[in-house]
Structures are given as C-alpha cells and as structure tokens.
Amino acid sequence: MLIPMTVDLIYKNNDWSIFMLSSFFTFFIGIVLYFSFKNKKNKINLSQAFILTVLSWIVIAIFSSLPFVFSSSKLDFTNAFFESISGITTTGATVIINLDNLSEGILIWRSFLQWFGGIGIIVLALAILPTLQIGGMQILHMEHDDPYEKTLPKIGQFVIEIFLIYLFLTLICAFFYFIAGMSSFDSLAHAMTTIATGGFSTHDDSFGSFNSANIEWISIVFMIVGSLPFVVYLKMMHGNWKSFFKDDQIKLFFILIIVTIGITAVWLLLNSSEKSLYVLRISTFNVTSILTGTGYSSSNYSEWGGFGLVIMFIIMFIGGCAGSTTGGVKIFRLKILFGSAKSQIKKLNQPHGVFVTSFNQKPVSDDTFNSVMNFFFIYILIFIIASLLLSFLGLDFLTAISASASAISNVGPGLGDTIGPLGNYNSLPMSAKWILSITMLVGRLEIFTFLVLLSVSFWKS
Missing domain, CATH: 1.20.5 (Single alpha-helices involved in coiled-coils or other helix-helix interfaces)
Incomplete structure (x- = not known):
C-alpha cells in the first residue's frame, strides 16, 4: 500500500x-x-496446507479492499471486496464507474493487486498445487526433471528467479507501451495488468481509449507472453532454449489462438464493411484478450453477431498454459483430454493395440488423467450452478452464463450490454456479486483446493 x-x-x-x-x-x-x-515450530501438514492456501487469498482480499472503502472511490464493503478479489485473482471484473476520474493511487493499486496476484498464481501453480495433486497439476512435476532440478535445487531460489523474470517482462512491456504513446503512468499500470493477464485498465473504455494499433499489437504480444509457462522461461534463462519449441502446451496454445483468430476474422470480414487490416487487428486483440483471460477490450465484441458471441463465449473457458498467470481449464488439460480421445478412437479400430496418452513425450498416469477428468466435470458443474443462481436472482440468460464463465475462468468482462466490454458489474445485485466473488476464488484456486474444505471428512481428519 x-x-x-x-x-x-x-x-x-x-x-x-x-x-x-x-x-x-x-x-x-x-x-x-x-x-x-x-514459537510454534510444527511442520505444516497436507490439511493445513489446503486451509492456509485458501485463507491467504481471502485475508489478502479483505485487507486489500480497505483503500476502496475509505478512499475517494467510496465503495461499500461488498463492492470493495469484489474489486479486490477480482484484482488478486487477475479476473479483471470491475464495479467502479468513471475510472478516468479516480485518483492515480487507486488506479495503480488496482494494477498492483493484479500484478501481485499474477506472481502468486505462478508460484501456486508451480510450487504448491503439484504437491497437493490438484486437478492434474501433479503433471508439472514432470517439468522438474534432472536438468531443472540441478539448476534450481531450492524452492527459494526458484521463486526468486521466477519473480525476476516476471519483473523483467513487466518493465519491458512498460517500456514498449511508453514508446508507443502511453503516458508513463498508463504504461506502468497497463504493463502490470498485461503480464498478469488481469485486464484492469485506467480508463473506462479500456484499450479503446488509446485507439492505437501499435499499442494493441504490443499488448497482444505481452498477453501471450503472460499466458505461457514461466518454467519454460526459467529453462531458457539457464540455456535450454529448445524447451520452448518442445513444450506441448505452447504448441497447442498457438494452434488454438491462430485458428480462433482466423475463424473470427473471416466471420467479421463476411459480415462487416471494415477494412481487412482493421478486422485482423480487432479480432486478434479481442480473441487474444479473452482466450488468455486478460479481459481488455478495444471494441464492442458483443455486437459481432451470434457466431462471434459463441466464439468468445467458448474461448472464455480455455485460458492459457499451466504455470502462467492465466485462468480457465488450461491448455495442458485440453491436451490430455484430446490425447485420451485420440487413443480411444485408435483402440476402437485396433482392439488389441496399446495406446498411451502422453504429455511432453512422457506417459500420463491414470491418477493424473482421473484428476483432469474430475476437474473438468466439477468445473462445468460449478459453472452451471453459478449460472442458475444468477438467473434465479433475475439476471438475463446471456448475462448469467457469461458472468459465470468469466468468473470461474478469471476473464473479467462478460457478454451483452450489462457486463460486456462497454459495461461493468456495478448494477448487479449484491448477492450476485458475492456469488461471483466466490466463483472467482474457486476458479483461481483450481477448484479442489477450495472444495476440499467443504468436505466433512476433511475436518474430521
């Protein structure tokens, strides 16, 4: 502060x-x-690790909301907590109106919350969740093979080097924003929320307020940078540049983003009179923003027609790579699910054949596959429950389902006039904001980290 x-x-x-x-x-x-x-020297056991992980995020959100309550923004506690939890989970959903008139301190505080949350998410994903075996995240232990462990034998050194990479990328992003025309304040504020794939802006119109192709292309590059696994950057820093091109997540991520941009651009060209370069620019920026879970906007994609809305809704769930700052299902889970489906089809054609699902050239264990399947099922179930609860509170269909998808995937804006790229969450009922706050936290903590605390057997043990 x-x-x-x-x-x-x-x-x-x-x-x-x-x-x-x-x-x-x-x-x-x-x-x-x-x-x-x-003076308590007891080691933290598994149950305490779950409790500590969840409580840490909640406590940080509560204390982080204090400036929103008492500053010139004058938010009540519900709105302040919503803004705070949206920040540290790097969701980017906001309840604040007239951002352009807020003090610079509050604006940089919002950006800092997302930047702080981003580095916290990376450490959580790479150092904690694999140990807790959450949602298939134990597969990230496969990334900690001999070359990696020899260079980084201690978790403390690992965290420090990840932080230095994170800081370096933020400063580089800020520098490019500045030379592209942003003010020094805007460049720093947006660099923090870009690398964190958070999406908070200092302006109500987000990147539309800059109306600059150069700024948008810079943002596209660094949104993608924030969506790639930071452990790969770490390997590259230690001389293993080949890891970038060998990583299954990275390859599938680029395939998905290129295909989605291509489909969206063709759709917009066929249904608008805009020039092709402009269409390519807005489709690339907004698709990248939603797919990576950043949540910036440069145009009102709610007006892209039915097909465009469906595309944007679907990619809300995907997110970037595990070990990055993004939310969503994550690319590595999609890779495992696609690989399993492919193996099953081969098995039907060759009943006596042996087909193994692999990730980064290594077989995926049954425990990991089951964790991924369970995660995917619970993920969709929570999305459905949240959508039903929001609909029960009176929200229209598009607002309810897009708010739920955006919250659990930590995207930020939804679809439609109310919470779309030109709206915000201020007008939603207070109870809806608490539902979405919980959903954001559950999605950020990879679901099971939070849900295990609701188990009776957990507290008995």
Whole structure:
C-alpha cells in the first residue's frame, strides 16, 4: 500500500493518507499474528496446507479492499471486496464507474493487486498445487526433471528467479507501451495488468481509449507472453532454449489462438464493411484478450453477431498454459483430454493395440488423467450452478452464463450490454456479486483446493 500512497503524494491526491492508515493497520495485524505463532515450530501438514492456501487469498482480499472503502472511490464493503478479489485473482471484473476520474493511487493499486496476484498464481501453480495433486497439476512435476532440478535445487531460489523474470517482462512491456504513446503512468499500470493477464485498465473504455494499433499489437504480444509457462522461461534463462519449441502446451496454445483468430476474422470480414487490416487487428486483440483471460477490450465484441458471441463465449473457458498467470481449464488439460480421445478412437479400430496418452513425450498416469477428468466435470458443474443462481436472482440468460464463465475462468468482462466490454458489474445485485466473488476464488484456486474444505471428512481428519 506504500506504493499507491507514494503515487498519490506525487500527484498531490488526498487519498495518500488512506493508503498510509490502511498499510499501518495491515502491518499491525501482521505483526500481532507473527508474534502469536512465532514459537510454534510444527511442520505444516497436507490439511493445513489446503486451509492456509485458501485463507491467504481471502485475508489478502479483505485487507486489500480497505483503500476502496475509505478512499475517494467510496465503495461499500461488498463492492470493495469484489474489486479486490477480482484484482488478486487477475479476473479483471470491475464495479467502479468513471475510472478516468479516480485518483492515480487507486488506479495503480488496482494494477498492483493484479500484478501481485499474477506472481502468486505462478508460484501456486508451480510450487504448491503439484504437491497437493490438484486437478492434474501433479503433471508439472514432470517439468522438474534432472536438468531443472540441478539448476534450481531450492524452492527459494526458484521463486526468486521466477519473480525476476516476471519483473523483467513487466518493465519491458512498460517500456514498449511508453514508446508507443502511453503516458508513463498508463504504461506502468497497463504493463502490470498485461503480464498478469488481469485486464484492469485506467480508463473506462479500456484499450479503446488509446485507439492505437501499435499499442494493441504490443499488448497482444505481452498477453501471450503472460499466458505461457514461466518454467519454460526459467529453462531458457539457464540455456535450454529448445524447451520452448518442445513444450506441448505452447504448441497447442498457438494452434488454438491462430485458428480462433482466423475463424473470427473471416466471420467479421463476411459480415462487416471494415477494412481487412482493421478486422485482423480487432479480432486478434479481442480473441487474444479473452482466450488468455486478460479481459481488455478495444471494441464492442458483443455486437459481432451470434457466431462471434459463441466464439468468445467458448474461448472464455480455455485460458492459457499451466504455470502462467492465466485462468480457465488450461491448455495442458485440453491436451490430455484430446490425447485420451485420440487413443480411444485408435483402440476402437485396433482392439488389441496399446495406446498411451502422453504429455511432453512422457506417459500420463491414470491418477493424473482421473484428476483432469474430475476437474473438468466439477468445473462445468460449478459453472452451471453459478449460472442458475444468477438467473434465479433475475439476471438475463446471456448475462448469467457469461458472468459465470468469466468468473470461474478469471476473464473479467462478460457478454451483452450489462457486463460486456462497454459495461461493468456495478448494477448487479449484491448477492450476485458475492456469488461471483466466490466463483472467482474457486476458479483461481483450481477448484479442489477450495472444495476440499467443504468436505466433512476433511475436518474430521
């Protein structure tokens, strides 16, 4: 909170005092908790790891909401918590109206929440979830083979190097935004939310307010950069450049994004009078934004017609690669599901043949495959339940299903006039915002990390 406080002091905004008081209060609570548990040397067991993971995100969201409540944004606690949880989960759904009139401190605070959440997600995905064996994430242990383990024997060094890569990419992104025409403030704020694939902007019209092809193409590149597995960047940093071209996730991700952009661009060319270069630009930007879960917008894709809406709705669920800042089902799960379906078809043609589903040239275990299947089923089930609850509260069909899909996949904007690229979540009922807040958190924590806490047997053990 000292960062936005400093920004407000530089820009002479009165909100600096709110950030100072909020930081002191948060620091005080942290010190009290630290000394309360300082002398306890017990190792954390598996059950405690689940509890700690979930509680950490909730507690951070609560304390992060304080500036939204007491600053010039003047949000009530429900809206402040929604904005905060949307930030740290890198969802990017917002309830704030008139972003252009907010103080620079609040705007940079929103960006920082997403940037902080992004690095937290990477560490969670690469260092914690594989150990907890959540939703097939244990397959990421396959990425920690000898060459990787020899260069990074300690988790502390691993986290530091990931952070340095994350910081470096953010600064490079900010530099390119700046030379493309953004102000120094906008370039830094948007660089943080681009690498984090978060989508918070400093303007109500998002990237449409810049109306710059150069800025949009830069954003496209760095949204993709944030969607690729950071462990591959780590390997490249240690000299293993071939890993980028060998990774199954990366290959499938680029196939999906190129095919989707191509289909969308052709559809728009056939149904609009716009020039082909402009159509390619807006389709590439908005498809990349939704597929990566970033949530920026440069045009109102809710007006792309029925086929365009279906495309955007479907790709909301996909997300980027595991070990990146993105949400969604993740590319590695799709790769395993596609591979399993392919093996099953071959088995039907050759009943006595042996066909094995592989990932990065290594066989996928039955436990991993079952975890992926269970994750996919529960993922869709939660989406359906959230959609039904939102519909029960009076939301129209398109708003209900797109809000649920956007929340569980941590995308941000939905579809339609209410929560689409030109709208926001401010007008939704308070109960709907709590449903979506929980859905965002569940999706961000890979579902089972959260759901296991609802099990009676978990608490008995």
